Structures are given as C-alpha cells and as structure tokens.
Amino acid sequence: MNVSETEQMAEDDTAPSSRAGASSPLSAAGVTGDAHITIRGLSKSFGDAVIYDNFDLDIPRGRFVSVFGPNGCGKSTLINLIAGLIEPDAGTIRFDGKRLRDTNFGYVFQNYREALFPWMRSIDNIRYPLKFRNISRVEQKERVERLVERLGVTIDLNKYPYQMSGGQQQLVSIMRSLVIEPEVLFLDEPFSALDYEMTLFMRDQLQALFMDTKTTMVFVSHDLEEAVYLADDVMLLSRGPAEVADYVNVGIPRPRSAATISDDEFVRVKAHCLEVFQKLVRGT
Amino acid sequence: MKSLSKILGPFTPLIGVIILLLVWQIAFWVEVVDHVLLPSPTSMFIAVWQGMSGGQLLFDFFRTIERTALSILYAGIIGIPLGIIFGSSVGLYRSVEFVVDFFRSTPASAVFPLFLAISGPGDATKIQVATFGAALVILFNVAYGVMNARKTRLQAAKVMGAPRFRVLTDVMLFESLPQTFVGLRNGVSLALIIVIVAEMFIGSVDGLGHNVLDNQMLFEMPRMYAAIFVAGALGYSFNLLFLLIERRYVHWSGR
Numbered sequence: 001m002n003v004s005e006t007e008q009m010a011e012d013d014t015a016p017s018s019r020a021g022a023s024s025p026l027s028a029a030g031v032t033g034d035a036h037i038t039i040r041g042l043s044k045s046f047g048d049a050v051i052y053d054n055f056d057l058d059i060p061r062g063r064f065v066s067v068f069g070p071n072g073c074g075k076s077t078l079i080n081l082i083a084g085l086i087e088p089d090a091g092t093i094r095f096d097g098k099r100l101r102d103t104n105f106g107y108v109f110q111n112y113r114e115a116l117f118p119w120m121r122s123i124d125n126i127r128y129p130l131k132f133r134n135i136s137r138v139e140q141k142e143r144v145e146r147l148v149e150r151l152g153v154t155i156d157l158n159k160y161p162y163q164m165s166g167g168q169q170q171l172v173s174i175m176r177s178l179v180i181e182p183e184v185l186f187l188d189e190p191f192s193a194l195d196y197e198m199t200l201f202m203r204d205q206l207q208a209l210f211m212d213t214k215t216t217m218v219f220v221s222h223d224l225e226e227a228v229y230l231a232d233d234v235m236l237l238s239r240g241p242a243e244v245a246d247y248v249n250v251g252i253p254r255p256r257s258a259a260t261i262s263d264d265e266f267v268r269v270k271a272h273c274l275e276v277f278q279k280l281v282r283g284t
Numbered sequence: 285m286k287s288l289s290k291i292l293g294p295f296t297p298l299i300g301v302i303i304l305l306l307v308w309q310i311a312f313w314v315e316v317v318d319h320v321l322l323p324s325p326t327s328m329f330i331a332v333w334q335g336m337s338g339g340q341l342l343f344d345f346f347r348t349i350e351r352t353a354l355s356i357l358y359a360g361i362i363g364i365p366l367g368i369i370f371g372s373s374v375g376l377y378r379s380v381e382f383v384v385d386f387f388r389s390t391p392a393s394a395v396f397p398l399f400l401a402i403s404g405p406g407d408a409t410k411i412q413v414a415t416f417g418a419a420l421v422i423l424f425n426v427a428y429g430v431m432n433a434r435k436t437r438l439q440a441a442k443v444m445g446a447p448r449f450r451v452l453t454d455v456m457l458f459e460s461l462p463q464t465f466v467g468l469r470n471g472v473s474l475a476l477i478i479v480i481v482a483e484m485f486i487g488s489v490d491g492l493g494h495n496v497l498d499n500q501m502l503f504e505m506p507r508m509y510a511a512i513f514v515a516g517a518l519g520y521s522f523n524l525l526f527l528l529i530e531r532r533y534v535h536w537s538g539r
C-alpha cells in the first residue's frame with residue numbers, strides 16, 4: 001500500500017500543472033482522511049486501443065467527484081470497470097479493501113428509458129434491488145417509503161415508467177440505486193437526456209441528496225458547468241491511455257444555487273478546468 | 285373516402301365484408317359457376333347455423349380447437365425455454381441457427397409421412413407435427429427477442445445484484461415477450477394449418493379438415509363452405525385472442 005502510494009505521488013508530479021491546494025488524488029483524499037476506492041495498476045484495452053495502462057487512482061470517501069474529459073477518453077469505461085460491468089485486463093480495485101461483490105453500490109445509467117424495467121410499476125422498479133439482499137417484504141416496503149419521504153418525492157410511483165416524464169423516470173432510476181443505501185453511487189451522464197429545466201432541477205435534487213447522505217459519488221458529465229457545480233473534486237482525464245490530467249478541489253460551500261454560477265471562485269475553477277481541457281484536446 | 289370512414293367509425297371494416305357478400309350474391313344470381321359448386325351466401329350461413337347448433341360441425345370445430353390448442357401449448361412449453369437458452373448465448377444460437385432455420389423453412393406437410401411412419405395415423409401424430417412446426421417458429425422468435433434485449437437493462441439487473449438466473453427470469457423473459465407473442469401468433473396460425481391438413485388425411489374421423497373433405501366428397505357444398513368459413517373464423521379468433529392477451533400483459537410493448 002505504502003509503496004504504491006509513493007508511486008502515485010511520483011506519477012502525479014509529472015501531471016500538467018495544478019493549482020495550489022488542488023493537486024493529486026492523494027492530497028484530495030487527505031482532505032477527508034482516507035480513500036474509499038483504491039485503484040492500482042488498472043489496464044484495459046479494446047482491441048488495439050489502450051484506454052487504461054497501469055492506472056492508479058484513489059477516490060476519497062464521502063466526496064462528490066466529477067469526472068470530466070474529452071470524448072472517448074474512457075470516463076464511462078472507468079466507472080464501468082469500477083462497477084464491474086466490464087472486466088479489467090489487469091489491476092485491482094478495492095472498496096475499503098473489500099471486493100466489489102462485498103460492496104453495496106448504486107449505478108445510474110444515462111439512458112433511463114433503457115435502464116428501468118417498463119413491465120414493472122415505478123415503485124416495483126425501486127424495490128427491485130432489495131430482492132437480492134435478504135430483506136423481508138415488509139422491510140422492503142418500509143425502506144422505499146422512507147426513501148420517498150426523505151427525498152420528498154411527490155410523483156405517483158404506481159405509474160409505469162413509460163407513463164412518466166424523462167426527469168421523473170431518471171428520478172425513479174436514481175431512487176432505485178439509492179434504496180439499497182449504497183456506500184458509493186456511480187452516475188454516468190445521468191442528466192444528459194433531460195431538457196434544461198429538468199436538468200437544473202435534478203442537479204439540485206442530487207446535491208440535496210448528497211448533502212443528506214454523504215454517499216461517495218462518482219459523477220461523469222459532459223457539461224463542465226454541471227461537473228464543477230456539483231463537485232467537491234473535479235477529475236480531469238486525458239486521452240489515450242487515460243491519465244489524471246488534473247484533480248481540482250472545489251471549495252465552494254453547499255448548498256450551491258443559481259447564484260453560485262456567477263461566484264468568483266466558481267468562475268475561476270471552471271476557467272482553470274477549461275484551460276486544462278483545451279490543452280488536452282489540442283495536445284492529442 | 286376519408287369522410288366515409290369518419291361517418292362509419294368502427295363499422296368501416298364491414299364495408300369489405302358487405303362488398304364480398306354482394307359480389308358473391310351477384311355471382312350466384314348471374315350463375316357464373318354452377319349453383320352446386322357455388323351456393324348462395326344465405327345457404328352457407330344456414331349450414332353454419334345448423335352445423336354449429338349441435339350438429340357435426342360444432343363437434344368437428346371443438347376437435348380442431350382442441351388439437352390446435354394442445355399443439356400451441358406444447359410448442360410454447362418447448363419453444364420458449366429453448367428460445368431463451370439459445371438466445372442468451374450468441375455462440376449457442378449461431379451453432380443451431382442453421383438447423384432451426386432449415387426446419388423452419390421446411391414445409392411441415394413434407395414431414396407428415398415421416399411422423400405417420402413413426403407414430404401411426406392417430407391423433408397424437410397430428411398434434412406432434414403441428415407442435416413441431418409451431419415450436420420452431422416460437423423458438424426462433426423468442427431467441428431473436430432475447431438476443432435483442434436491451435443491454436442496459438441486463439447490466440442494470442447485474443449491478444443491482446441479480447444472479448444470472450434471475451437476470452434470465454426477471455429481465456430476459458420480459459424483454460423477449462413482445463417478440464414471443466409474434467412467435468405465438470405465427471405459431472398458432474401454422475399449427476391450425478397443419479392440424480386442418482392432418483385432419484384431411486386417411487384415418488381421420490373428425491375435425492374441420494375432415495369435415496371440409498367429407499362434405500366435398502358428398503357434394504354437400506353449403507356444408508363444405510360452412511366448414512371453410514368456420515375454419516377461417518377460428519384462425520382469425522386465435523390471432524385476435526393472442527393479440528388481446530398481448531395488449532393486456534405486454535402493455536409496455538412499443539412504448
């Protein structure tokens with residue numbers, strides 16, 4: 001463990017310049033004291049395309065980490081590897097030292113239409129993951145009720161998903177991933193199929209949820225503003241093979257709101273990320 | 285024409301029926317064909333009425349329903365699980381695809397003598413051949429439905445902790461249901477065709493196929509037409525029945 005941490009330090013020194021106070025994954029992890037997800041020596045190729053080559057990363061506990069990077073750099077691949085949807089060629093991924101199968105995690109897909117089960121009512125969709133967790137039917141029902149109450153959800157969950165708006169469906173999808181009270185939540189561009197108004201609403205729902213639960217979140221976004229707005233840390237990935245180009249701390253207090261967008265610190269962080277991103281895109 | 289369908293509303297499809305009956309009636313009056321070969325629509329409907337109110341036709345009608353229903357039941361029991369198994373493994377499906385496709389394309393009537401030789405001319409043979417034909421159609425469609433299951437849904441079930449078998453029963457099965465119903469509807473049409481043909485074979489003593497052939501040989505034309513009409517109505521009803529079941533239970537299809 002110590003050895004690889006030193007290795008990681010060394011690697012991070014070679015990364016593009018970082019702002020003060022927002023440097024390596026380890027220092028970011030240091031903010032809260034410990035790493036929740038530890039990735040060591042991760043490699044993954046698709047045919048000739050090397051997406052990850054001996055990749056190391058620590059994801060800190062209880063923080064909201066936004067992953068941002070150019071198209072096709074491997075953002076989805078990263079969370080799919082961590083969530084066990086694809087097998088790595090090499091490397092280890094541990095959650096507090098545990099393997100994935102011993103970990104309670106949630107995953108929210110971009111395409112809610114294809115991720116929810118249209119043959120089940122929304123309420124049954126939400127309850128579904130509890131079926132595999134040795135929980136009595138009564139307890140299952142209570143858990144869903146508690147979640148509904150905590151989120152203050154007012155939509156009629158007895159409807160089928162196809163009877164709901166896109167935002168409502170994605171909300172159901174998020175609730176389904178939360179009902180198991182996950183330690184970690186992965187979200188792959190969860191709002192990109194929603195209209196702008198719904199996106200704004202869902203961002204704040206997600207933020208409230210994060211503040212409430214302090215669940216470790218790994219959030220992939222195509223929208224830099226959104227990535228910064230929601231994040232404690234923004235991780236900028238470079239392309240081919242992917243490296244952490246920069247790891248930026250966003251120290252803006254929560255709850256953030258529409259006013260945050262014009263906040264000096266927000267503008268500065270966003271401009272910095274954009275600069276790094278543009279260097280990446282031009283560089284490769 | 286548009287305004288006509290607006291005025292008639294749900295009765296619009298009746299126009300075709302009325303035209304058909306009119307043409308038939310006129311052909312009868314003009315005597316395009318001998319009256320013995322082409323009786324009037326009225327005499328056919330009288331024969332339908334007489335036959336179906338406790339006559340031989342009603343009995344034959346039920347025999348055909350029984351055989352077809354049994355065939356489609358067995359075909360479903362065989363075809364659906366096999367379709368799910370083959371469809372859930374691309375390698376497995378590729379290895380049997382040709383065989384399934386070949387037999388699916390083979391006219392079931394061609395394998396009749398084979399089944400006759402094996403099982404004799406009894407009732408079982410008819411059901412076996414119809415089951416064979418329908419099962420292949422169902423298998424093919426179910427496998428296709430399973431193969432085209434949304435990958436995201438399977439992944440979703442997996443990340444939620446569903447074991448492999450539950451992914452099959454909770455997701456694959458439902459994902460393939462719309463295509464399964466396509467298979468069932470095609471299968472029941474095919475089963476009915478095979479059953480009716482089988483009932484015309486030597487050794488048959490009942491069923492609509494037997495009724496049609498029997499009346500043809502006796503030159504009882506109104507009765508023969510009546511049996512054909514009832515066979516048609518039966519095929520249509522089977523199809524409609526499956527459509528209604530599908531609408532009721534596969535409510536998400538196409539949404």
Ligand SMILES: Nc1ncnc2c1ncn2[C@@H]1O[C@H](COP(=O)(O)OP(=O)(O)OP(=O)(O)O)[C@@H](O)[C@H]1O
Nearest residue numbers: 046047049051069070071072073074075076077078
């Ligand atoms: N199953 C696969 N087979 C082959 N290549 C793949 C597969 N999945 C991803 N790739 C390739 O790997 C690279 C990284 O893909 P990934 O989906 O992780 O990118 P991304 O960063 O999420 O991109 P986007 O911003 O478009 O969502 C891409 O070049 C993609 O074409």
Ligand SMILES: [Mg+2]
Nearest residue numbers: 075076077188
């Ligand atoms: Mg992606």
